[in-house]
Amino acid sequence: MAYIDVKHVSKIYGSGEQEVRANDDINFEIKKGELTIIVGASGAGKSTLLNILGGMDTPTKGDVIINGKIIANDSPKQLTTYRRLSVGFVFQFYNLIPNLTALENVELASQISPDSLDVPEVMK
Template sequence: MSDAAPMLKPTPTLSAHNLVKTYVTGDVEVNALRGVDFELYPNEMVVLLGASGSGKSTLLNILGGLDLPSSGEVFYGEQNISHADERTLTLFRRDHVGFVFQFYNLIPSLTAYENVALVTEIAPNPLPPEEALKLVKLGDRMHHFPSQLSGGEQQRVAIARAIAKQPDILLCDEPTGALDKQTGILVMEAIENINRQLGTATAVITHNTVIGAMADRIVNISDGVISDIVINQSRQPAKNLVW
């Protein structure tokens, strides 16, 4: 009989338990989430798949402290952030979470470098802006303005801005939604690079099922519940995706 100690499961960076989110408009109640359990681990990439209105963005917003659940709990490590006050949530978002959305939200009058530097000025342990831009392969474009960059380059600046504060968590909501196939692959390569090099726990919402091949886990969401979880035994690099 082996006396080897059992392998301990790592502590999740984020964990959610029985999340419910209900929106009320007049006399109508919409149940966006209906009892969701979810965990995100260090170094992991998770892809969240589901139709529009399935609850993916609601889940991501609650995990990132942009919204609060109607009931249920969210933990960052051992800290319960489910019903934290606005100051606590602001500090959580500022110090620990990077967000990437479908639209880039860059400041047009600032260069790529300056857009990233805005974040590094308030972060407790930031990457230099030039290093963040090199991680997304834009070291040679850092002094260009958004109008001088392609859509994919602007999205990569947005990714550099999100990770320049060295967050524990990167949450991406349809980061390739406004991009063509080839540009989308470049953007996913940038996210992949961050996940692998910095070990950032990463969750990506997408309608594109092909992107699931990059993930450690694929989480399917339908009608406010997790309908299926697929463990991917062999992550594929973004450059190998066939869209």
């Protein structure tokens, strides 16, 4: 059984002649523990797909099923809970708070996790 199941997912921006299909009818499965790499040219839709899988964006069409639960139509509140409890992100531009130290940034993130790791140990 797939841990991540993407079924006919499309992300479409604009309409008519201005329509841009960032993702168009994507289908794949990833088993739990399986290493998957997403590659493609700049502008191919990799970040859009990762944002959809991570609950930061929603597809225009299709289903995203994570561990048996469809998240494609979740409310913003449900997606916030999904991101908080189920997904880890390493952002391209880090998204650190510039006036905090590295330790303070990690401590801040650990405050919203129900079972965070020991911050000083993580920093080692």
